[in-house]
Amino acid sequence: MSQDNSLRDQIIALYDEMSPQLQQAARYVLENPQEVALVSMRGLARNAGVQPATMTRLAKFMGLAGYEDIRAYYAKAIRMRADGFAARAMERETTVPDQGSDLAQHMLQSLAAQITKLSEPESLARIQAVANRLNQARRIYVLGLRSCHSVAWHFHYVMTLLGEKTIHLDGPAGTGGDGLLHATDKDVLLVVSISPYALHSLELAAAAREQGMAVITITDSEVSPLIAISEVAVLCSTESQTFFHTLTPALAISEVLCGLLASQDRLGALEALQNADRHLQSLNTYANNIPRRRI
Amino acid sequence: MSQDNSLRDQIIALYDEMSPQLQQAARYVLENPQEVALVSMRGLARNAGVQPATMTRLAKFMGLAGYEDIRAYYAKAIRMRADGFAARAMERETTVPDQGSDLAQHMLQSLAAQITKLSEPESLARIQAVANRLNQARRIYVLGLRSCHSVAWHFHYVMTLLGEKTIHLDGPAGTGGDGLLHATDKDVLLVVSISPYALHSLELAAAAREQGMAVITITDSEVSPLIAISEVAVLCSTESQTFFHTLTPALAISEVLCGLLASQDRLGALEALQNADRHLQSLNTYANNIPRRRI
DNA sequence: ACAACTTTGCAACATATGTTTCATATTAAT
DNA sequence: ATTAATATGAAACATATGTTGCAAAGTTGT
Numbered sequence: 294m295s296q297d298n299s300l301r302d303q304i305i306a307l308y309d310e311m312s313p314q315l316q317q318a319a320r321y322v323l324e325n326p327q328e329v330a331l332v333s334m335r336g337l338a339r340n341a342g343v344q345p346a347t348m349t350r351l352a353k354f355m356g357l358a359g360y361e362d363i364r365a366y367y368a369k370a371i372r373m374r375a376d377g378f379a380a381r382a383m384e385r386e387t388t389v390p391d392q393g394s395d396l397a398q399h400m401l402q403s404l405a406a407q408i409t410k411l412s413e414p415e416s417l418a419r420i421q422a423v424a425n426r427l428n429q430a431r432r433i434y435v436l437g438l439r440s441c442h443s444v445a446w447h448f449h450y451v452m453t454l455l456g457e458k459t460i461h462l463d464g465p466a467g468t469g470g471d472g473l474l475h476a477t478d479k480d481v482l483l484v485v486s487i488s489p490y491a492l493h494s495l496e497l498a499a500a501a502r503e504q505g506m507a508v509i510t511i512t513d514s515e516v517s518p519l520i521a522i523s524e525v526a527v528l529c530s531t532e533s534q535t536f537f538h539t540l541t542p543a544l545a546i547s548e549v550l551c552g553l554l555a556s557q558d559r560l561g562a563l564e565a566l567q568n569a570d571r572h573l574q575s576l577n578t579y580a581n582n583i584p585r586r587r588i
Numbered sequence: 589m590s591q592d593n594s595l596r597d598q599i600i601a602l603y604d605e606m607s608p609q610l611q612q613a614a615r616y617v618l619e620n621p622q623e624v625a626l627v628s629m630r631g632l633a634r635n636a637g638v639q640p641a642t643m644t645r646l647a648k649f650m651g652l653a654g655y656e657d658i659r660a661y662y663a664k665a666i667r668m669r670a671d672g673f674a675a676r677a678m679e680r681e682t683t684v685p686d687q688g689s690d691l692a693q694h695m696l697q698s699l700a701a702q703i704t705k706l707s708e709p710e711s712l713a714r715i716q717a718v719a720n721r722l723n724q725a726r727r728i729y730v731l732g733l734r735s736c737h738s739v740a741w742h743f744h745y746v747m748t749l750l751g752e753k754t755i756h757l758d759g760p761a762g763t764g765g766d767g768l769l770h771a772t773d774k775d776v777l778l779v780v781s782i783s784p785y786a787l788h789s790l791e792l793a794a795a796a797r798e799q800g801m802a803v804i805t806i807t808d809s810e811v812s813p814l815i816a817i818s819e820v821a822v823l824c825s826t827e828s829q830t831f832f833h834t835l836t837p838a839l840a841i842s843e844v845l846c847g848l849l850a851s852q853d854r855l856g857a858l859e860a861l862q863n864a865d866r867h868l869q870s871l872n873t874y875a876n877n878i879p880r881r882r883i
Numbered sequence: 884a885c886a887a888c889t890t891t892g893c894a895a896c897a898t899a900t901g902t903t904t905c906a907t908a909t910t911a912a913t
Numbered sequence: 914a915t916t917a918a919t920a921t922g923a924a925a926c927a928t929a930t931g932t933t934g935c936a937a938a939g940t941t942g943t
Contacts, residue, residue, distance in 0.1 A: 305810050305811055307817075308811040309811075312920055312921085313918080313920085314920075314921065314922095316811070316918090320811060323809065323811060324809065324825075324827075327666060327670050328645070329669060330625075330626055330661045331625055331626075331666060331764050333899080333900065333901090334900070334901060335900065335901080344922060345902085345922085346901090346902075346921085346922080346923090347921085347922095348901085348905085349901065349902055349903085350920095350921095355766050359901070359902075359903060360902085361901080363705070368626045368732070370621060371622065371626065375622055389854070396847060396848060396851055397707070397715050397716065397844045397848060398707045398710055398712055400844050400847055401706050401712075401840060401844060402704065402707050404703050404840050404843075405700045405701075405704040405707070406854070408696055408699050408700040408703065408836075409696070409700040411677050412692075412693050412696035412697050417692055417693060417696075421649050421692065424692075424895085427896075430854045438591070439745070442741060442742075442744065442745070443738040443739070443741050443742035443745070443839070444738070446737060446741065446836060447735065447737075450734070450735055450737070450738070451832050454832065455830075458757060484670060493786060513867060515674050530654060533843070534846035534847070535843070535846065535850060535851075536749075536850055537843075537845055537846065538740060540691070540839065540843070541703075541840045541843060544738070544835065545695075545696060545836045547700050548695065548699075548828070548830070548832075548834055548835070548836060549692045549695050549696060551830065551832065552691060552692070552830035553692060553831070555830060555831055556830075559821050562831065568829055577787060578619060578734070578786060578787060578788075579784035579785060579786060580784065580786075580787045580790055580813060607889080607890055607891085608891095609890075609891065609892095610890090628929080628930065628931090629931060630930065630931080638904085639890080639891075639893080639934085640930085640931075641891085641893085641931090641932075642891080642892095644931065644932055644933085645891095647892095654931070654932075655931060656931080764931085829927075
């Protein structure tokens with residue numbers, strides 16, 4: 294496929310023949326190339342979650358004399374990037390390959406900007422408030438229909454790794470309203486909805502509120518119909534240069550919320566995680582060691 | 589002229605007050621900033637034609653604790669250039685109101701940086717290649733299990749607005765393999781999977797390939813087991829300061845792909861959209877006039 | 884010219900680094 | 914099931930690193 298001259302390509306090529314620990318080291322090296330040149334080997338090993346010796350072994354495995362050769366390679370790469378900087382800038386200016394390539398670039402840069410904006414104090418405060426409120430809740434019912442299903446599902450999925458605190462209102466049963474049958478005022482409803490707002494989401498949120506539950510919202514505007522019935526809310530921009538609204542900022546918020554919830558109950562999270570791990574392990578859900586062919 | 593905040597500027601400002609040897613060291617540092625981060629202090633001193641002690645003295649002279657601070661500064665500079673411009677925003681001092689607030693800030697800024705990185709030429713080219721390949725396909729089968737379900741679902745959902753080109757391999761039926769029953773070599777399988785890779789995704793992808801379908805992948809690494817069986821692939825970073833991997837970049841890629849596909853068939857997309865709109869309208873799925881009332 | 888002061892080079896120091904060795908754990912083969 | 918082979922973790926090792934102390938050289942002021 295690609296040439297085997299560069300060390301990077303060689304590592305990729307030989308990756309499948311490596312032992313698990315070597316793979317872990319190699320993967321970290323591939324994903325953090327500049328760290329190799331900037332951090333000591335022991336530091337790198339620590340960040341990669343690997344023994345120092347493993348880095349030396351990786352070098353030997355690659356047919357090199359020692360780790361210093363690996364560092365030298367990545368140091369040279371950094372030096373070269375500095376030299377070729379002007380050339381690269383030129384290339385970027387002149388390259389107009391596909392007609393859609395600039396659309397892709399614009400979309401990505403705009404998404405990055407939107408997420409950066411979420412990290413400003415006002416937005417941050419709201420996220421924190423939502424996290425605190427979610428933390429107090431006994432149970433979190435999660436609702437997201439249509440496009441927002443993906444965000445709701447992801448939130449629920451991550452939270453199940455942390456325990457059984459969330460219930461996903463999903464499918465014909467859940468969204469029928471009987472999903473909230475056992476909900477009390479100690480529980481909250483986290484609803485994700487953006488314009489155009491699914492009627493069903495509004496109805497369910499209203500029902501939850503009638504029932505005495507606090508409604509917590511991830512939505513796209515201060516004038517979203519959900520704001521009126523929400524105790525706290527976070528806003529996500531959904532602007533996109535396409536025909537559909539972006540959910541990437543909403544997903545980012547969802548992930549941050551999960552992160553905050555986990556960090557507020559660090560010990561519980563850790564324990565729940567180990568349980569989930571064991572469970573999935575026993576079910577053989579994930580590929581652990583990629584089949585190694587013998588030599 | 590310029591500010592005294594950056595170490596570089598500080599060295600320039602104090603240059604005239606330095607002793608000859610310190611000046612020589614400082615000059616070398618200013619002219620070879622990268623070397624500071626890439627070479628050991630003794631090596632740097634040798635190249636600068638100065639005693640090792642002089643480098644330490646330079647650090648002390650600049651009011652720093654030791655040489656390590658100088659190296660740290662120049663290492664950070666290198667890292668920042670690599671992480672793109674979004675990383676520059678990370679320079680902002682963290683306002684620390686709540687204990688978790690800086691976690692939220694870090695997560696968001698790092699997500700923004702990761703997405704910015706996707707807009708670099710190499711990554712952009714891969715996205716474009718994937719979009720082109722998807723465009724050629726007669727049908728797109730979409731697969732994403734576990735956490736990646738959210739991305740797969742979202743891709744499928746958006747694409748259904750554009751017509752009936754995609755089929756989501758979902759639920760016990762779809763993932764059983766009979767979902768691919770009617771697939772031919774004119775169809776492709778778009779699989780989303782990140783580490784740890786769901787065994788089932790790998791098996792289905794392998795089956796699809798056996799069947800003559802092209803496998804197209806959104807995954808997290810050049811050494812992902814899916815790369816080997818994929819015709820084209822896009823890489824998304826998943827690094828996160830939490831216990832789980834982020835899917836925000838993956839979702840961003842998914843959205844960009846949808847945008848590109850729509851723009852490549854602008855007329856068809858428009859027509860399909862109008863159909864979808866009419867359909868949902870007739871079902872009264874969305875709230876049109878929102879009854880706003882205060883509580 | 885002489886003393887007080889600063890700068891510089893050198894060597895010693897404690898520490899951190901990359902490597903190697905060896906015992907244990909894990910995996911594969913018979 | 915037992916043995917052989919390999920992979921891993923922990924500690925020991927020699928070396929390189931950043932720092933400090935001190936004496937020689939140089940500079941400045943009187």
